[in-house]
Amino acid sequence: MYLTRFRVNTGRPGARRLLSSPQSLHAAAMSSFPGLLPTTTDGPRVLWRLDHNARAEVFLYIVSPERPDLTHLVEQAGWPAAALDPDTPGWQTRPYAPFLERLTKGGTWAFRLTANPVHHIRRKDGEPTKRTAHRTPVHQKAWLLDRQERSGFRVVEKSDENRLLPGGTTHQGHIHHGDRHELTVREPRSLAFFKSDEAGPQRHRVTVVTATFDGRLEVTDAEALRRTLTQGLGKAKAYGCGLMTLAPLPTTE
Amino acid sequence: MSVLTLRLAGPLQAWGASARFIRRTTEAAPTKSGVIGMLAAAQGLQRGDDAGLAPLSALRFGVRIDQPGTRIRDFQTAHHAVTGKSMPLSERFYLADAVFVAALEGDHTLLTALHTALRAPVYPPYLGRRSCPPSLPVELGVHPDISLDQALRNEPWQASAWHQKRHRDQPTVTLVILREATSAERDGDEDVLRDQPLSFAAEHRRHTLRTVLSTIVNVPNPLARATRLPASGHTVPHHDPLGGLEEETA
Numbered sequence: 001m002y003l004t005r006f007r008v009n010t011g012r013p014g015a016r017r018l019l020s021s022p023q024s025l026h027a028a029a030m031s032s033f034p035g036l037l038p039t040t041t042d043g044p045r046v047l048w049r050l051d052h053n054a055r056a057e058v059f060l061y062i063v064s065p066e067r068p069d070l071t072h073l074v075e076q077a078g079w080p081a082a083a084l085d086p087d088t089p090g091w092q093t094r095p096y097a098p099f100l101e102r103l104t105k106g107g108t109w110a111f112r113l114t115a116n117p118v119h120h121i122r123r124k125d126g127e128p129t130k131r132t133a134h135r136t137p138v139h140q141k142a143w144l145l146d147r148q149e150r151s152g153f154r155v156v157e158k159s160d161e162n163r164l165l166p167g168g169t170t171h172q173g174h175i176h177h178g179d180r181h182e183l184t185v186r187e188p189r190s191l192a193f194f195k196s197d198e199a200g201p202q203r204h205r206v207t208v209v210t211a212t213f214d215g216r217l218e219v220t221d222a223e224a225l226r227r228t229l230t231q232g233l234g235k236a237k238a239y240g241c242g243l244m245t246l247a248p249l250p251t252t253e
Numbered sequence: 254m255s256v257l258t259l260r261l262a263g264p265l266q267a268w269g270a271s272a273r274f275i276r277r278t279t280e281a282a283p284t285k286s287g288v289i290g291m292l293a294a295a296q297g298l299q300r301g302d303d304a305g306l307a308p309l310s311a312l313r314f315g316v317r318i319d320q321p322g323t324r325i326r327d328f329q330t331a332h333h334a335v336t337g338k339s340m341p342l343s344e345r346f347y348l349a350d351a352v353f354v355a356a357l358e359g360d361h362t363l364l365t366a367l368h369t370a371l372r373a374p375v376y377p378p379y380l381g382r383r384s385c386p387p388s389l390p391v392e393l394g395v396h397p398d399i400s401l402d403q404a405l406r407n408e409p410w411q412a413s414a415w416h417q418k419r420h421r422d423q424p425t426v427t428l429v430i431l432r433e434a435t436s437a438e439r440d441g442d443e444d445v446l447r448d449q450p451l452s453f454a455a456e457h458r459r460h461t462l463r464t465v466l467s468t469i470v471n472v473p474n475p476l477a478r479a480t481r482l483p484a485s486g487h488t489v490p491h492h493d494p495l496g497g498l499e500e501e502t503a
Contacts, residue, residue, distance in 0.1 A: 005495055053489045061494065094498040112492045184490070214490045245494035 014076035133209035152224025183215035297375030315432025322351025
């Protein structure tokens with residue numbers, strides 16, 4: 001497995017085209033694997049995510065089973081002249097497997113995840129269920145906390161002195177996720193675009209609601225967490241959702 | 254020497270030093286004749302009492318611009334209230350929303366008497382023109398054993414709350430002080446203004462030249478924000494997933 005980071009040159013028209021369309025960016029990410037033919041539908045999973053840290057600091061992260069070649073992205077939306085120097089390549093790729101092997105139960109990490117939190121509802125009896133987005137931060141946090149057990153991690157709970165409410169519960173006794181866990185949710189985005197049907201000329205409107213989670217986790221099941229990190233969490237993995245990354249905790253509080 | 258400080262704040266002020274006939278202008282700061290006239294009125298001095306005015310106009314005068322205000326123009330087309338005949342068309346200029354600190358340096362007993370007179374004035378005070386009443390009591394206090402310059406530097410910022418809040422990015426603000434030069438400071442290059450009152454007699458008002466020295470002072474802003482909030486772009490937490498990964502060994 002490989003983890004790759006590419007910095008997007010947001011001033012370029014090519015970057016704007018890619019950033020404005022999750023479909024184009026998915027196509028660009030998928031076409032960076034010289035060893036992977038596009039005809040294989042059930043190939044190994046490629047995950048990607050965009051981190052908008054600042055207006056001109058946008059990173060594309062890709063987790064893939066094969067080493068990617070992002071030359072075409074550098075040409076369209078990077079710094080091609082700077083990339084000529086072998087010391088400053090247009091992207092950075094690191095082997096991911098040694099890091100994944102080092103994950104052990106009980107280890108704590110900072111994490112970031114952009115996901116598509118959804119549930120399935122039936123509005124009236126007899127109707128088929130419909131996939132519906134979680135829109136509020138409380139529901140989005142509950143969505144992630146619901147999945148932490150089987151995904152192999154546990155979101156670290158805040159210590160009592162860091163909480164605003166006693167026990168992290170509201171005055172009515174309900175659990176308040178925002179005050180209970182080391183977890184924030186931000187950047188709610190609603191991606192809406194048209195997708196053409198392969199069978200005919202019809203176009204479908206696709207809407208994907210995404211949320212970015214930041215927090216701290218403790219590994220409970222290293223094997224399950226490895227699966228989460230390499231195969232993704234939640235829906236809409238083709239549109240930049242589901243990739244979770246870990247980073248070392250800051251040494252000083 | 255003692256110093257009497259005054260706060261001159263009101264919706265409108267008008268301080269003319271060279272106004273003649275139908276064009277009634279205003280300076281950017283209070284004039285000495287305007288402020289001395291206000292004190293003389295508070296004491297109940299009559300118009301022609303030049304002997305009573307002399308000790309007041311001998312006081313050394315200074316002013317600090319706490320809130321400059323805006324200059325506005327009034328094109329006046331008044332008619333006589335009784336006869337209905339039109340008065341001469343005139344242009345009158347005012348300072349709107351301005352705040353000044355004025356200070357007078359001199360004998361302690363005289364200044365204490367003036368301070369008492371301002372608390373119970375014979376004729377009510379106004380800011381340069383009868384139509385401009387002050388919005389707050391004008392007297393701030395008598396400070397014994399202090400120089401004019403020191404008194405103007407020590408006074409806290411008197412600007413309105415909205416003006417102080419507008420400058421909340423600045424922990425200290427720079428204000429202009431306009432004061433009479435001492436004899437040691439005079440070198441012939443100072444600005445002069447014809448607002449040293451000799452007589453307020455109704456039939457013939459007389460003024461002579463006065464030197465004006467301009468300096469600046471930094472005073473703290475009580476409504477300054479303690480720390481600037483970080484820009485919104487910096488709220489994204491730091492996250493570097495490549496930090497935990499080793500470089501590939503070739």
